Amino acid sequence: MRRFLDRFLAYRAGMTAGLYVLFLIAVAIAAALWPGIDPHEISDRAMVAPSMAHLLGTDELGRDVLLGLIYGVRVSLTVGFSAALAATVIGVLIGAAAGFYGGWLDLVVMRISEVFQVVPGFIMAAVIIALSGPGLSRVVMVIALLAWPQIARLMRGEVMRVKQLEFVDAVRCLGVREWVILGTEVIPNSLAPVLAGATLIVAQAILLEASLSFLGLSSADIISWGRMLNSGQRFLFNAPWLSIFPGFAIFITVLAFNLLGDAVGSALNPKTQR
Amino acid sequence: MEPLLALQNVSKTFRRSGGSVVHAVRGVDLEVGYGETLALVGESGSGKSTLGRIALGLLKPDQGRVMLAGKCLNELPPDELRLARTAMQPIFQDATASLNPRRSARELMAQALRGRPQAIEQRAIALLDSVGLRPGAEYLPRYPHELSGGQRQRLAIARALAVEPKLVIADEPLSGADVSIRGQILNLLIGIKEERGVAYLMITHDISIARAFADRVAVMMQGEIVETGPAKEVLSAPRHSYTKQLVAAVPMLDAPVNAGALEAGD
Numbered sequence: 013m014r015r016f017l018d019r020f021l022a023y024r025a026g027m028t029a030g031l032y033v034l035f036l037i038a039v040a041i042a043a044a045l046w047p048g049i050d051p052h053e054i055s056d057r058a059m060v061a062p063s064m065a066h067l068l069g070t071d072e073l074g075r076d077v078l079l080g081l082i083y084g085v086r087v088s089l090t091v092g093f094s095a096a097l098a099a100t101v102i103g104v105l106i107g108a109a110a111g112f113y114g115g116w117l118d119l120v121v122m123r124i125s126e127v128f129q130v131v132p133g134f135i136m137a138a139v140i141i142a143l144s145g146p147g148l149s150r151v152v153m154v155i156a157l158l159a160w161p162q163i164a165r166l167m168r169g170e171v172m173r174v175k176q177l178e179f180v181d182a183v184r185c186l187g188v189r190e191w192v193i194l195g196t197e198v199i200p201n202s203l204a205p206v207l208a209g210a211t212l213i214v215a216q217a218i219l220l221e222a223s224l225s226f227l228g229l230s231s232a233d234i235i236s237w238g239r240m241l242n243s244g245q246r247f248l249f250n251a252p253w254l255s256i257f258p259g260f261a262i263f264i265t266v267l268a269f270n271l272l273g274d275a276v277g278s279a280l281n282p283k284t285q286r
Numbered sequence: 287m288e289p290l291l292a293l294q295n296v297s298k299t300f301r302r303s304g305g306s307v308v309h310a311v312r313g314v315d316l317e318v319g320y321g322e323t324l325a326l327v328g329e330s331g332s333g334k335s336t337l338g339r340i341a342l343g344l345l346k347p348d349q350g351r352v353m354l355a356g357k358c359l360n361e362l363p364p365d366e367l368r369l370a371r372t373a374m375q376p377i378f379q380d381a382t383a384s385l386n387p388r389r390s391a392r393e394l395m396a397q398a399l400r401g402r403p404q405a406i407e408q409r410a411i412a413l414l415d416s417v418g419l420r421p422g423a424e425y426l427p428r429y430p431h432e433l434s435g436g437q438r439q440r441l442a443i444a445r446a447l448a449v450e451p452k453l454v455i456a457d458e459p460l461s462g463a464d465v466s467i468r469g470q471i472l473n474l475l476i477g478i479k480e481e482r483g484v485a486y487l488m489i490t491h492d493i494s495i496a497r498a499f500a501d502r503v504a505v506m507m508q509g510e511i512v513e514t515g516p517a518k519e520v521l522s523a524p525r526h527s528y529t530k531q532l533v534a535a536v537p538m539l540d541a542p543v544n545a546g547a548l549e550a551g552d
Contacts, residue, residue: 178383181344182442186398186449187372190364197386 019279026275029268036265040086051075051083051235059251069253071243077253080235081261087236088218088265091152095217098156100210103163108202110164111171112194118168125161133158137220141229148234151224155217166209170202177201208277215269222262237262288356289317290453290485291341291374296350298336310336311347312509318453323479323486325500325517327493327532333509334489338457341487343371355452375446379458381438385430391419391441392426398448409448417444417474436467443474447482454478457489472498493536497521505529 021027055074062069068077110121137154144150174180175198183197184190224230225238232239237258244254298311310333318324328334339345341352343359352359354374359367378384385394395410407426414422417440430438439459446454459475460468476499478484490496496503496517503521504514505528513526524530 178378178380179386181339181342182376182378182384182445183386183397184344185342185371185374185376186445187368188397189368200388201386 016279020275023275023278025271026279029271029275032264032268033272036085036089036268039082040089043082043086049079051079052233059247061251062253068257069251071240071251071254072247077240077257080240081237081257083235084237084240084258084261087148087234088221088262091148091155091221092214092218092269095152095155095159096210096213098152099159099213100163100206102156103160103209104167104199104203104206106160107164107167108171108194108199111168112175112190112198121164122168125164128158128161131158134220134223138224138227138229141224146224146229146231148221148230151221151230152217155213155220158220159213159216162213163206163209166205167202170205171198174198174202204280205277208273208280211269211273211276215266215273218269219262219266287320289353290320290322290355291318291487292316292353293337293341294351294353296337296340296347296352298333298340298345298347309509311340313350314506314509314511316504316511316514318485318487320452321479321483321485323488323499323501325488325490325496325503326506327490327496327503328506329491329532332506334506335457337506338376338455338487338489342374342376342455343367344376372449373451374453374455375449375451377439377443377446377454377456377459378462380462381435381442382430382462384442385438385445387430389429390426391428391430391433394430394441394445395426395448398445410444413444413448414441417441417447418470419444436463436471439463439471440474443471443478447478450482451484453485453487455487455489458491459488460490460492460495475499493521493532505532 020030053075055070057066057070058072058074060066060070060074066076066078068081070076071080106121110118137151137158140154141150171194180193180197183193221230221236222238222241225236226242228242230236230239240258241255241262244251244258247254293314293316296311296314296316297309300308300310302308312333314337316324316326316337326334326337336345340347343352346360351361354370357370359370362370376384389397391414392407392410395413396406399406399409401409410426411422414420414425419425419437419440425433425437425441430441433441439462454475456475460471463471472495475486479486486499488495488499500517502515503517504511505520505524505526506512507526507528513520513524513529520529521533524533
């Protein structure tokens, strides 16, 4: 753990990204706990350019853009983290079973995961959401459904490496059951690469949610960055701040999770020396 | 009396990714009696480690049978195999690799011991003491990376002894250790043999270990046992040319006896 931290801190981009993510989490919590502020509140100061009163301006209904962004963090992070968590749990279990038991199970799982990798994810997500109707939990489920094969493949590879280590054989000789060996010896020692993969899925999920909202595939009463982009695009030339700031927020956040995922992956990989 | 472990006509072939075939073990018969120490010697690649893994039931032979105390391991259902094989315990070359890095000595020992927590703790301490990790209680909370190489091997040995095996299959147990502590580990293994009467299948490329330790020696070359017999006879008067080479390759301190043996062999 110490070594991991030391190595992780050596990646400046990753550390900056990590600090930014912590900042986002703090903002999301603060927005949830702060009483008496309604980001939906309409005022008569519509389409005001960024100023001291409204740092990032207001939209066509006089809603504050900065406040919208702050409340939108919650949606992005919730979708990102829950989708990554769901995909990771599914991927870890399926990938571990495939890598450990091998045989026909492995064959079937790998072919299924290839199907998911060949299908264009965004189009499939858009179709599913369009057919089933918008909703954050549906978005999370769709992303998890599309992303678990990535985790499963990572997990499978690592489990295949770990399962042939000697300590697994040593425990096997103690008369421990196979599924117990998988759960208590192999999986805990195989999670490192998955951690990096899960971070990257957060980025994908945030981007996918924003894209779906931008296309209007989200409910109007939820403030999300993609939704703000969607309503702002009509005023791109009169009020560019309505599009620029949410777009920038999405861009920076997705970039941050990607950098963070890369740094976690490199720090956990004993082969990358710096 | 039937032997403790008997390998009957065991063969194992590996297919390399390139398509070539390696006959790691071919038609081997081998027996280890109760309380006996058999040294399986041969150079690297001779198939002796593969044979050890087959004996432990970690590798399925393509052909042949593994008999443990009269029971055929390859014919047992999985659950019975799981319990039956605890009569054999492995000691591996690399103690670091044979201990789960995420488990403390206490957890590692608890995996091998059954019973109430308090009783487990007591037995774990006694076992650690007996392998020279004294006082045992102080080693319980330690993780493998907090131990030296020699201490790790002692911990691995203590865990193997925890299930009270009748046979210990040791694959190059000294090669991973520092030269300075090899002697200590070897003495520990000899002490265990004398105290507990366990049998050993000692897999080694090192003739001098076989000489120090073994009752019988089996010499393996390219997947086959080419010579077997009492350690003194095989090592002092090897018949097979391969055994002669192996014996001749070892620098000797007790020159008179072996020099004579070599001349006789030539």
